[in-house]
Amino acid sequence: MPDLPMVEAGLERYRAWVDVDTGAIEANARAIKRAIGPSTQLMAVVKADGYGHGAVPVARAALAGGATCFGVATLGEGIQLRQAGIDAPILVLGGLSQPEELRSCLRWQLMPTISGMREALLCQNLASGSGTVMAVQLKLDTGMARLGAAWQEGPRLVAAIHELDAVQLAGVYSHLANADAPPDPRRPRQVDPCTREQQQRFEAVLTHLRQQNLQAGVRHLANSAGTLRCSSLHYDMVRVGLALYGHSPARHLAGVLELQPAMHLHARVTLTRTVPAGVGVSYGHRFHTTRPSRLAVVAIGYADGVPRQLSNQLEVLYRGQRLPQVGAITMDQLVLDATDCPALDVGAVVTLLGRDGDQEIHPTDWSDRCGTIPWEILCGFKLRLPRLAAHPEEGSRPEAPG
């Protein structure tokens, strides 16, 4: 996280913020590592600033929990980890098409994902020109139709890359399109047909490589859903994002591992007021009080990453109680109906995501209501929200500022 000039030291927890429980990240990594066993590596996927949690603290916690390498989406994300002193292998999962980008990979010891000979030859030229060897990973498209070479080309490409003396093939991988699909109730143990087909194609390539005695490096296929779904998808490594942050990629996979959500979103009440019945609240008066009401203004809005589509559907937690948000969510503020919660007063800290008492709100609760997925909720929080290390001894509900 870059420092936030708009927040003076000591004021980080006054308005709205994210507490990041790195202990939860470490525990999740450990639980995943235990589930995949000693012969499978854990790649912690920390793209998009560690799914909004802060890439560097997440990466350190994941290493402590047993991850051995990292996946990022962009060059900048990889460089950020290197500048923080992290020296574990880093794979850039996104496509890098320009020679300057690949040169930067070489400079920062980042492994690019290549989808064909064009990129392989660029790497060969760059590395041989500077007298070094560049590690790359070959991506194969087995049924996602995004990045990667056609899987049928796999054996030929691996053979051709092995001919390049300045390129080292560190891995061969593919990506699942559908691993979070609910299981067929008649065949609950089988993976869905799409995943099965992708796996068969991946297997066909690996078999070919074995027969021709071609080294593939690290072979990997599974994201969080694939990792939780079936051990036959694990191969030499799994690439885990969402589960590392404590969330299940699908309801039917929720019980597979005990995961702890690492993100707790808090904001402060800045004003309370009592109003009569029939008062319209916020822009467009999309809510009218139906009784004399006590409203509470909370200092967080859609410019912080709370989706405006959740207007009139959001709930927040305070002292184990659920309070409804009412009216349109605005750029910087939202309003609660606190009529049934007399204890809520100016200065109170409410929880928008996370646990309070025996109540808990998950990103999935939001995403189900506004037609998206928990991934988008997590990486939708803006820079304006400070990401702070949660102090376990304080709990996740600091009442007094500072």
Ligand SMILES: *Cc1c(COP(=O)(O)O)cnc(C)c1O
């Ligand atoms: C983002 C990403 C992952 C991680 O996905 P999750 O579902 O969050 O575990 C794995 N592999 C690739 C190629 C990715 O882009």
